[in-house]
Amino acid sequence: xxxxxxxxxxxxxxxxxxxxxxxxxxxxxxxxxxxxxxxxxxxxxxxxxxxxxxxxxxxxxxxxxxxxxxxxxxxxxxxxxxxxxxxxxxxxxxxxxxxxxxxxxxxxxxxxxxxxxxxxxxxxxxxxxxxxxxxxxxxxxxxxxxxxxxxxxxxxxxxxxxxxxxxxxxxxxxxxxxxxxxxxxxxxxxxxxxxxxxxxxxxxxxxxxxxxxxxxxxxxxxxxxxxxxxxxxxxxxxxxxxxxxxxxxxxxxxxxxxxxxxxxxxxxxxxxxxxxxxxxxxxxxxxxxxxxxxxxxxxxxxxxxxxxxxxxxxxxxxxxxxxxxxxxxxxxxxxxxxxxxxxxxxxxxxxxxxxxxxxxxxxxxxxxxxxxxxxxxxxxxxxxxxxxxxxxxxxxxxxxxxxxxxxxxxxxxxxxxxxxxxxxxxxx
Amino acid sequence: xxxxxxxxxxxxxxxxxxxxxxxxxxxxxxxxxxxxxxxxxxxxxxxxxxxxxxxxxxx
Numbered sequence: 196x197x198x199x200x201x202x203x204x205x206x207x208x209x210x211x212x213x214x215x216x217x218x219x220x221x222x223x224x225x226x227x228x229x230x231x232x233x234x235x236x237x238x239x240x241x242x243x244x245x246x247x248x249x250x251x252x253x254x255x256x257x258x259x260x261x262x263x264x265x266x267x268x269x270x271x272x273x274x275x276x277x278x279x280x281x282x283x284x285x286x287x288x289x290x291x292x293x294x295x296x297x298x299x300x301x302x303x304x305x306x307x308x309x310x311x312x313x314x315x316x317x318x319x320x321x322x323x324x325x326x327x328x329x330x331x332x333x334x335x336x337x338x339x340x341x342x343x344x345x346x347x348x349x350x351x352x353x354x355x356x357x358x359x360x361x362x363x364x365x366x367x368x369x370x371x372x373x374x375x376x377x378x379x380x381x382x383x384x385x386x387x388x389x390x391x392x393x394x395x396x397x398x399x400x401x402x403x404x405x406x407x408x409x410x411x412x413x414x415x416x417x418x419x420x421x422x423x424x425x426x427x428x429x430x431x432x433x434x435x436x437x438x439x440x441x442x443x444x445x446x447x448x449x450x451x452x453x454x455x456x457x458x459x460x461x462x463x464x465x466x467x468x469x470x471x472x473x474x475x476x477x478x479x480x481x482x483x484x485x486x487x488x489x490x491x492x493x494x495x496x497x498x499x500x501x502x503x504x505x506x507x508x509x510x511x512x513x514x515x516x517x518x519x520x521x522x523x524x525x526x527x528x529x530x531x532x533x534x535x536x537x538x539x540x541x542x543x544x545x546x547x548x549x550x551x552x553x554x555x556x557x558x559x560x561x562x563x564x565x566x567x568x569x570x571x572x573x574x575x576x577x578x579x580x581x582x583x584x585x586x587x588x589x590x591x592x593x594x595x596x597x598x599x600x601x602x603x604x605x606x607x608x609x610x611x612x613x614x615x616x617x618x619x620x621x622x623x
Numbered sequence: 624x625x626x627x628x629x630x631x632x633x634x635x636x637x638x639x640x641x642x643x644x645x646x647x648x649x650x651x652x653x654x655x656x657x658x659x660x661x662x663x664x665x666x667x668x669x670x671x672x673x674x675x676x677x678x679x680x681x682x
Binding site for chain 2: 317318576
């Protein structure tokens, strides 16, 4: 074996620190080094159980397409300290995750739960939403124009456009959208000084558990009456489909039902927001990109796809091995934890040509920004539609855009994206 | 020569369409390859789902 089985702690430690992910140069340099020197090696960071760090595109695909062999629900689906996981088990009566959404479910339950909404999110169903999404996109382009040449594109537009699309589909009234955005930020950016829950202490190893438990219970209190309402009077919205959904012929287990609504209300928009903000970031930094897209609008889908690869908002998940498994010459033992780095896989030099260049000519652009295998993002086709509609509405009117200050990424090791994209722009 | 019209098949996990008329050229599956002629271990080019989780797609 040419590479060491153990990654030096001082090398891997930044990957366990949410703040590191705000510095994209630093975090990509780390994963580039890992892909070269430790493509599949173990991290033994004090306070955490050992994790195999999976950095290669092919390895991520091999693991994540075998949901029977690599579970998402037997242990925490995301990176967590030993103390944090112990508290999760205390809060949940022995489960390893606060949430029991699609991402934490394993076969055969996962497919049964996914099927509750699967047909709604298939491409032909999503295509029927195009007119409504186009109207919302046009509204947000007008909102951008109303800023008069300067705004923070992340907070003023990108945070809110996918939020409205998704929450309207779920059936959340507009007056509650801001509350949903706040809870989403507490959840995914629990350690970011600007977005975290007030009073949260990112330095505390159990903070993520405390915050996620508060988020879960706040959502539970919010959705309980909505579930009751939709059971009494189904409306056809997503809340109705979940509230009345059957799994193996029976009602969903409560934590799974609440979590289903939570993942739709959070990941359903935050990832698209991050990717949309990333798109504007690229346009502001690369004037030739804007010029090309204006001249060749048929490239907008390729632009969208590349922004997804570039942003990779869901940066990691954790799986646990159900049985012994050999991969890349390593002996993974039953029960071992595997940190699946989508962020690394989407920059893997062995799978993606010129991975650190933002290119519109990748055909096909087979990135892992939506994941892979049975857990591939249920909302991927909606996300693409939202972004395509937005850029198709905006780009013909956008004459110029430049940075108006430093762009900033959120501090998050899990779901992350730009938290501030100040721009000067000119529109007609 | 096969005179049957080409058909499309959809992945039940991710919605990917396998179009027999197009194949998957970048993965070595030539245009005109019938779904039943794909190898048994062929997987969805988008998500890795097994061949037997594709269904006939009739939009």
